[in-house]
Amino acid sequence: MSSLTSPIGTSSSASTTAAAAAEGVARGNSARWIGRIVIYGLLVIFAILYLMPLFVMLTTSFKTMDEIQSGNMLALPQAPTFDPWVKAWGEACVGLTCAGIKGYFWNSIKMVVPAVAISTIMGALNGYILTKWRFPGHTLVFGLMLFACFIPFQSVLLPMATILGSLGRFGMTLQNATGWNFGFGNSTVNLVFVHVVYGLGFTTLFFRNFYEAFPTELVRAAQVDGASFFQIFRRIMLPNSLPIIVVTVIYQFTNIWNDFLFASAYAGTGDSMPMTVALNNVVNTSTGVVEYNVNMAAAMIAAVPTLIVYILAGRYFVRGLMAGAVKG
Numbered sequence: 001m002s003s004l005t006s007p008i009g010t011s012s013s014a015s016t017t018a019a020a021a022a023e024g025v026a027r028g029n030s031a032r033w034i035g036r037i038v039i040y041g042l043l044v045i046f047a048i049l050y051l052m053p054l055f056v057m058l059t060t061s062f063k064t065m066d067e068i069q070s071g072n073m074l075a076l077p078q079a080p081t082f083d084p085w086v087k088a089w090g091e092a093c094v095g096l097t098c099a100g101i102k103g104y105f106w107n108s109i110k111m112v113v114p115a116v117a118i119s120t121i122m123g124a125l126n127g128y129i130l131t132k133w134r135f136p137g138h139t140l141v142f143g144l145m146l147f148a149c150f151i152p153f154q155s156v157l158l159p160m161a162t163i164l165g166s167l168g169r170f171g172m173t174l175q176n177a178t179g180w181n182f183g184f185g186n187s188t189v190n191l192v193f194v195h196v197v198y199g200l201g202f203t204t205l206f207f208r209n210f211y212e213a214f215p216t217e218l219v220r221a222a223q224v225d226g227a228s229f230f231q232i233f234r235r236i237m238l239p240n241s242l243p244i245i246v247v248t249v250i251y252q253f254t255n256i257w258n259d260f261l262f263a264s265a266y267a268g269t270g271d272s273m274p275m276t277v278a279l280n281n282v283v284n285t286s287t288g289v290v291e292y293n294v295n296m297a298a299a300m301i302a303a304v305p306t307l308i309v310y311i312l313a314g315r316y317f318v319r320g321l322m323a324g325a326v327k328g
Contacts, residue, residue, distance in 0.1 A: 061085060061297040068292050084293035088301060092294055093285045094278050101298055103271060104278035108257060111188050111274055112305075115195040116252045122196070123203025123248060128237050130204070131211040132219045133229070142208060148201035153261050156198070164190045164266060187267035191274065194266060195256045203248050210244040211237065246316040254306050275302050 056073055062080040063071070071078070090100035126145070130138050164185075171184025183189040214237070222232045238245075260276045267273055273281075282298050 057296045057300055061293055061300050063293050065289070065291060065293060084291070084297040085301070087291075088282070088294045088297040092282050092298060094273075094281045095285060097271075101275065101278050101282060101301065104273050104275050105301065107188065107272060107278075108275035109305075111191045111195075112253060112256050115192045115199070115256050116249055118192070119196045119199040119203050119252055120245060120248045122200055124207045124238065124241060124245070125233065126200070126204040127207025127209075127211045128233055130208050131214070132216060132232075132237075142204070145201045145204050149205060153198075157261075157265055160194055160197075160262075161265070164193070167193070187270070187272035190266050191262060194262050195252075195259070198262075199252050199255065202251065206244055206248050206251075207241070210241065214240065243316060246313050250309055250313055253309055257306055 059075070059077055060068060060073070061084050062082070063077040064079065064081060064083075067078060088100060089102050091098060092100050094101065094104065129135075130142050167190070168185030171181035171186075174184060175181040218236055219232055222236055227235070258276065259274075260280070263274045263277045264280075267277070279298055279302050283295050
């Protein structure tokens with residue numbers, strides 16, 4: 001005789017299994033929520049700690065000196081004023097000159113724009129050649145350029161000073177012969193040259209890795225159609241390089257704008273100083289009272305260009321870095 005299972009027993013077993021499954025799901029959801037709370041809580045704490053100096057700088061720049069001396073550093077300004085910003089821009093003393101930082105701000109602009117443009121274009125050309133027009137020894141050349149990325153700034157100060165001195169003497173020769181030195185020996189031109197040379201290894205690395213994943217068939221097809229080296233570069237490579245161009249521009253702009261070592265070594269005095277050196281001189285120049293609000297306003301003005309670059313193009317930065325990471 002065959003045995004029969006009781007419907008009541010089956011129903012009880014099924015309900016027990018369903019209850020256990022529901023309890024497991026609830027425990028899993030609870031653990032996920034706890035994990036999320038911990039992660040986001042830590043992120044919020046780290047974000048507050050990271051942004052605290054910026055908050056102090058910004059609030060202090062809108063306070064009067066009386067409020068700064070008698071108030072809480074973290075407190076919001078009770079009577080906000082733009083006078084510190086106006087004074088930092090047009091009246092702050094930079095050494096013996098009290099004309100603000102506006103002239104030095106434009107010095108940095110005149111240095112950064114050509115340095116970023118030249119290093120980006122040259123890096124794109126190098127990456128294009130090293131991936132689509134390979135020659136014997138291209139791996140060695142790329143390895144040497146990659147090695148240049150790890151050379152410390154301090155180790156190139158004296159060799160670079162020697163080279164810039166030679167360029168300055170060459171400029172004096174041109175000045176005597178033609179009446180124009182073509183920029184040789186000019187402090188701004190010297191800094192552009194230094195940053196292009198030092199940044200070329202990084203820009204080549206970025207573009208080489210990006211172009212490594214670019215379809216070589218497109219280049220070959222363009223060659224079959226009679227396109228020249230520069231026509232392929234201008235009409236095929238560059239229009240498809242926007243993500244890595246954004247990465248390179250952000251990286252180079254930030255490094256060059258914030259540079260202090262090269263700026264102080266090769267253009268540390270006079271009216272040709274870039275913004276970072278002038279900001280250091282503003283902070284170290286005192287007429288008897290340290291004007292913290294003016295110093296903070298000057299620091300915020302110096303930080304505005306990089307903040308604008310990151311706000312406008314920051315979301316493309318990681319996207320551009322990952323664009324050439326996976327091939328196929």
